[in-house]
Amino acid sequence: DTEVTQTPKHLVMGMTNKKSLKCEQHMGHRAMYWYKQKAKKPPELMFVYSYEKLSINESVPSRFSPECPNSSLLNLHLHALQPEDSALYLCASSQRDRDEQYFGPGTRLTVT
Amino acid sequence: QKEVEQNSGPLSVPEGAIASLNCTYSDRVSQSFFWYRQYSGKSPELIMSIYSNGDKEDGRFTAQLNKASQYVSLLIRDSQPSDSATYLCAVNMNSGYSTLTFGKGTMLLVSP
Numbered sequence: 001d002t003e004v005t006q007t008p009k010h011l012v013m014g015m016t017n018k019k020s021l022k023c024e025q026h027m028g029h030r031a032m033y034w035y036k037q038k039a040k041k042p043p044e045l046m047f048v049y050s051y052e053k054l055s056i057n058e059s060v061p062s063r064f065s066p067e068c069p070n071s072s073l074l075n076l077h078l079h080a081l082q083p084e085d086s087a088l089y090l091c092a093s094s095q096r097d098r099d100e101q102y103f104g105p106g107t108r109l110t111v112t
Numbered sequence: 113q114k115e116v117e118q119n120s121g122p123l124s125v126p127e128g129a130i131a132s133l134n135c136t137y138s139d140r141v142s143q144s145f146f147w148y149r150q151y152s153g154k155s156p157e158l159i160m161s162i163y164s165n166g167d168k169e170d171g172r173f174t175a176q177l178n179k180a181s182q183y184v185s186l187l188i189r190d191s192q193p194s195d196s197a198t199y200l201c202a203v204n205m206n207s208g209y210s211t212l213t214f215g216k217g218t219m220l221l222v223s224p
Contacts, residue, residue, distance in 0.1 A: 041216070042200055042214035042215065042216055042217055043156065043200075043214055045211055045212070048211065056211060088155070090155055090156070098143070098144060098204055099144075100144070100146055100158055100161045101146075101158070101212060102158060103148075103155040103156050103157070103158075104155060105154070105155050106154075106155045
């Protein structure tokens with residue numbers, strides 16, 4: 001089973017709202033990732049967690065705040081977003097870093 | 113700058129033909145190579161991974177890797193209209209942690 005789940009599927013939020021995206025995997029993977037994807041562009045890496053520790057932050061603005069409560073869960077907390085942050089947010093996981101990554105279905109975020 | 117290059121397409125092939133998708137990468141020490149399929153509005157789906165020179169076959173898909181030429185390709189035999197999607201080449205640039213560098217993707221259109 002190579003399933004990564006993400007909730008919600010769609011999210012509309014105002015620029016003053018606070019919301020969270022959730023990601024879960026039960027494959028025993030020890031690396032988890034957040035990506036942002038705009039239309040007709042490849043995924044852009046935002047954060048990498050390896051063994052529940054933040055290992056990479058690709059210079060993402062502080063209005064995006066990741067959290068890894070345990071080895072199966074990954075959250076992305078959103079606050080004071082801008083309309084240009086509207087995108088598909090993808091979570092992925094891999095057995096270890098450097099292994100093949102499996103993506104969840106994504107959360108389609110619209111900031112109004 | 114480490115890059116992955118793909119022809120953006122679209123690549124148009126008739127049903128039943130062989131589709132050939134190509135990818136070049138700049139970092140000679142790259143070790144892991146992946147092909148993802150992405151339907152419009154959906155998340156990337158891993159279809160092939162390859163780690164050593166030569167061919168790797170899985171059903172109608174064959175991945176080919178030539179590290180000396182820094183070239184990886186994906187062949188799809190007996191192409192079907194359901195194969196119409198964007199194909200993303202991803203390379204692990206072996207920079208410590210598993211950070212995939214994606215090409216911009218090639219759109220494949222298979223006509224009935």
